[in-house]
Amino acid sequence: MRKYLIVPLLLLLGVCGCAQQPAYYAAETLGLGYIKRVVVLPFENNTDNKHAHQRFHDAVTTEILRRGLFEVVEKGEAQRFLREELVRKQQESLDQATAQRLGYELNVEAYLAGSVEDFSERQNGNYRYPVVAATLRIVDVKTGQIIWQSSGSESGYNTAGRIFGFVGADINQVSYRLAQRMLGTITAE
Numbered sequence: 001m002r003k004y005l006i007v008p009l010l011l012l013l014g015v016c017g018c019a020q021q022p023a024y025y026a027a028e029t030l031g032l033g034y035i036k037r038v039v040v041l042p043f044e045n046n047t048d049n050k051h052a053h054q055r056f057h058d059a060v061t062t063e064i065l066r067r068g069l070f071e072v073v074e075k076g077e078a079q080r081f082l083r084e085e086l087v088r089k090q091q092e093s094l095d096q097a098t099a100q101r102l103g104y105e106l107n108v109e110a111y112l113a114g115s116v117e118d119f120s121e122r123q124n125g126n127y128r129y130p131v132v133a134a135t136l137r138i139v140d141v142k143t144g145q146i147i148w149q150s151s152g153s154e155s156g157y158n159t160a161g162r163i164f165g166f167v168g169a170d171i172n173q174v175s176y177r178l179a180q181r182m183l184g185t186i187t188a189e
Contacts, residue, residue: 022152022178024185032148032186035109038138039073039102040064041082041094044115052119056134056175060114063179069186073106081105096144103141110138110147118153119171129156130171132178138186150185154178 026032040061045053064072085098094102094111102111118133133153137146154177156169169177 020152022150022182022185024150024182025146025148026185026187027145027147032138035070035138035147037071037073037106037108038064039078039081039106039108039111040075041078041111041113043113043134046115046117047119049119052116055172056114056116056119056132056179059172059175059179060112060136060183063176063183064112067183069183073108077106099139099141099144108141110140112136112138119175121171122155122157124157127157129158129168130174131155131157132171132174134178134182136182148186150182152178152182154181 040057043053043057043060047053061072061075064070081102085101086093099111103109114134114136116132116134118131120131121128122131123129131153133151135149135151137149139145140147154174156171156174158168
């Protein structure tokens with residue numbers, strides 16, 4: 001009789017660790033179907049982890065390529081363009097004219113920008129788990145209009161893991177899960 005109680009208990013504990021769907025916006029007027037190639041700009045880092053933005057950037061880029069959503073400009077080309085343009089203009093972010101030039105020179109219809117809000121380890125008693133939170137947006141280079149944006153968070157917390165001492169996901173696995181869930185809201189219309 002006891003083994004029949006264990007299965008429902010494990011299912012219940014697994015459900016308690018489920019993540020919420022990320023919030024997102026998609027512009028109905030443009031859709032995303034016309035975008036074939038994007039550049040993924042360096043992400044802002046609003047955390048205490050000095051490499052969080054680079055690690056999440058790589059997770060997002062990998063997921064875009066894995067899903068076949070868009071072609072992606074090589075990171076070095078994007079960095080070269082930004083270094084030349086932003087240093088020459090003595091500015092820190094893209095203005096509309098620079099975004100249009102980015103589109104022309106790198107042959108992209110849009111850029112993906114983002115920020116990492118949390119990239120940390122939390123503790124609940126002696127149980128440690130990672131948390132990652134971020135925002136991503138795709139912007140049309142010609143108009144400057146945000147055509148898609150998503151914000152979400154992902155936790156490595158697992159009730160069954162905490163109770164039974166199972167090893168949970170590390171911060172890289174949590175980053176990839178968050179990137180998958182956020183980019184899963186993109187539909188080519």
